Amino acid sequence: MSEKKILVIAGNQGKQVTTLAESVKACLLEVVERPSHDKTELLIVNSVEEGEKIICTNHVNTIIFPTSAWLEDARKLKMRLLEQKIRARVIVLAATLPEEEVLLIDMGWLFRDNLLETIITRPTS
Numbered sequence: 001m002s003e004k005k006i007l008v009i010a011g012n013q014g015k016q017v018t019t020l021a022e023s024v025k026a027c028l029l030e031v032v033e034r035p036s037h038d039k040t041e042l043l044i045v046n047s048v049e050e051g052e053k054i055i056c057t058n059h060v061n062t063i064i065f066p067t068s069a070w071l072e073d074a075r076k077l078k079m080r081l082l083e084q085k086i087r088a089r090v091i092v093l094a095a096t097l098p099e100e101e102v103l104l105i106d107m108g109w110l111f112r113d114n115l116l117e118t119i120i121t122r123p124t125s
Contacts, residue, residue, distance in 0.1 A: 004040040004061045009051050009070065020066045024093065028064075048073050055081070060088050068094040 006028060010021030025042050043060075045051045054060060065074045071092050078090045097103065 005058055006040060006042050006062045006064065007051050007054060007060045008042065008044045008064045008066065009048060009073075010044050010046055010066065024064060024066050048077055052077070052080070055086065055088065056084075062089045062091060065090075065092045068092055068096075068098070 008021050008024055008028075021044050025044055028040075028042055043054060045054065051063060055063070063074075063077065065071075071094075074090050074092045081088055081090070
């Protein structure tokens, strides 16, 4: 099994976002602490800049932004990572699915936990 690192960018956008980031971390811990899962380190940082320092010095597999308010920052970060040839998945969590975006969904996810129903029936932004 290989070690993975997940970085959650909480930001300094107030207590609600920090609490949300902590909730995301708690949910992720439930998954990664399963015996069948690869060893995973979870980190929470307060800014994209702080996160980039960690990404550049450590191998981070996944970067998570806990709200869609971070969408533009997430896009810019992804572009900088690509320019530096750093491969990492960048995820933005959203309360609603945006109409103006193309959604890429792993085919294996469609049949889990009613994801297809959620995608079809959830209101768009």
